[in-house]
Amino acid sequence: MTRMKDSVESAVDSDAIAVERTLSGDRDAYRVLVERHSANLFRLAYRMTGNRHDAEEVVQEAFLRGYQKLGQFASRSNFGTWVYRIAANYAIDRVRQQRREEARKEKPARDDSSGQELDPVDFVRDEKPLPERLTLNAELRNKMKEALQALTVAERTAFVMRHWEGCAIEEIAGVLKSNSGATKNTVFRAVQKLRRALEPFVTKGMEARAMGQQG
Amino acid sequence: MKHANENELIGYREGELSQREEISAHLAGCADCRRELDRIDAVLAALDALPVEDPGADYGQRVWQQIAPRLGGRAARWRDSLLGIREVADWFAPRRWAAIGAVAVLVVAAFVAGRMTKHAVRGSDTADAARVRERVLVVAVGEHLGRSEMMLIELSNAEPKNSKQNVVNIGAEQRRAEDLLQENRLYRQTALEEGDAALASTLDELERVLLDVANGPKEVTLVQLETLRKRIEARGILFKVRVVSKELRERQKSAAKPPAQNASEKKEGKKA
Numbered sequence: 183m184t185r186m187k188d189s190v191e192s193a194v195d196s197d198a199i200a201v202e203r204t205l206s207g208d209r210d211a212y213r214v215l216v217e218r219h220s221a222n223l224f225r226l227a228y229r230m231t232g233n234r235h236d237a238e239e240v241v242q243e244a245f246l247r248g249y250q251k252l253g254q255f256a257s258r259s260n261f262g263t264w265v266y267r268i269a270a271n272y273a274i275d276r277v278r279q280q281r282r283e284e285a286r287k288e289k290p291a292r293d294d295s296s297g298q299e300l301d302p303v304d305f306v307r308d309e310k311p312l313p314e315r316l317t318l319n320a321e322l323r324n325k326m327k328e329a330l331q332a333l334t335v336a337e338r339t340a341f342v343m344r345h346w347e348g349c350a351i352e353e354i355a356g357v358l359k360s361n362s363g364a365t366k367n368t369v370f371r372a373v374q375k376l377r378r379a380l381e382p383f384v385t386k387g388m389e390a391r392a393m394g395q396q397g
Numbered sequence: 398m399k400h401a402n403e404n405e406l407i408g409y410r411e412g413e414l415s416q417r418e419e420i421s422a423h424l425a426g427c428a429d430c431r432r433e434l435d436r437i438d439a440v441l442a443a444l445d446a447l448p449v450e451d452p453g454a455d456y457g458q459r460v461w462q463q464i465a466p467r468l469g470g471r472a473a474r475w476r477d478s479l480l481g482i483r484e485v486a487d488w489f490a491p492r493r494w495a496a497i498g499a500v501a502v503l504v505v506a507a508f509v510a511g512r513m514t515k516h517a518v519r520g521s522d523t524a525d526a527a528r529v530r531e532r533v534l535v536v537a538v539g540e541h542l543g544r545s546e547m548m549l550i551e552l553s554n555a556e557p558k559n560s561k562q563n564v565v566n567i568g569a570e571q572r573r574a575e576d577l578l579q580e581n582r583l584y585r586q587t588a589l590e591e592g593d594a595a596l597a598s599t600l601d602e603l604e605r606v607l608l609d610v611a612n613g614p615k616e617v618t619l620v621q622l623e624t625l626r627k628r629i630e631a632r633g634i635l636f637k638v639r640v641v642s643k644e645l646r647e648r649q650k651s652a653a654k655p656p657a658q659n660a661s662e663k664k665e666g667k668k669a
Contacts, residue, residue, distance in 0.1 A: 210604070326444055
């Protein structure tokens, strides 16, 4: 644990040095930061946008914006957290924009369907037959996509950052430009909505597995 | 405590700190609330099974390759950008002068060597100048690679001052890596200008290692040092540096021989 803490602290120190060097004109020092934080940003962006293409765009844009704004970055704060926040903000803008565009384009065609707006998660291609994908019940998976798509962008962001990314409420509040109390409520609302939508299918799956084990 | 409501259980599940002990104590004695929490858990666990694609181990490098050409000029330091103080200050920075000094030495050496060659052999001036430039580069890069190799070996053998410590101070190696980094960039650039892609590529790889060392913490734990060693080993940079150093020594010897002999040797080499 201490070792992990040491490692995090030295990564932060090392980030601060790389930031300082980048600001001094050493552009290659920024490479260290990009290589170190890309995977983290990708995971967040993928969960927020739901597909690889958009996630990669978010990561690139976040680092480009980070480079342009590096002068405004207070070196006493953590570069990883800072650029993560830029990525989260850009992902929110991008998903909102996509939802607006899709709603405008798809509205006539969707009148006879469920009427729900299109979610980027729907564009996820199953490029590899991962074990998780095979074991995950297809119906439940579709329901999860629908449930995530039914969340507002703020609810989805709050859920992704809190549940999957383990971010502090204050950090999420900063991204959502809200206060801690309202952000907590956004997380609660997201989980409640997901629960209402998914519980029947989750319990059905559990019952089916239990029956299978008995038989 | 009365039964926990849904938000309290969600908050409990999501790591909310307020009322945590109270809810925990209640859950220990209330089967209804435990069942309710289990149902919430089941939904969240199902969501956790949604996979995230793996972008690959080299993802960070790919991101850099994609964004590097789009970065434009230097990152602006806002407090300096209005006055341009930094640019002026940079020109007086000792490191900058060291870099300029290195270029100046290279240029003067090439000039002097060129003049000496001109006096000795009249005629094919252009070819001589190119050969001299290459010889200077070969000597300078050979020495640079030797110093880099030495630094990497010392870094690989670094140990704590006493056996009780689990932290190693690599400050000295780091300062040398910083200096070598400056030189390395100049030589890589020169190698590129001279059209020596193979040498430029090795110098580029060396530069990544030097960057890692120079940008790392001054004091590293034994685990961090081991990780650094493994990274150096994984890139095989020491081996590459030795191979290139050997090649450069051979080129140096070959360049020292008379031009006619050189030409015939080249032909022989091509035939082989």
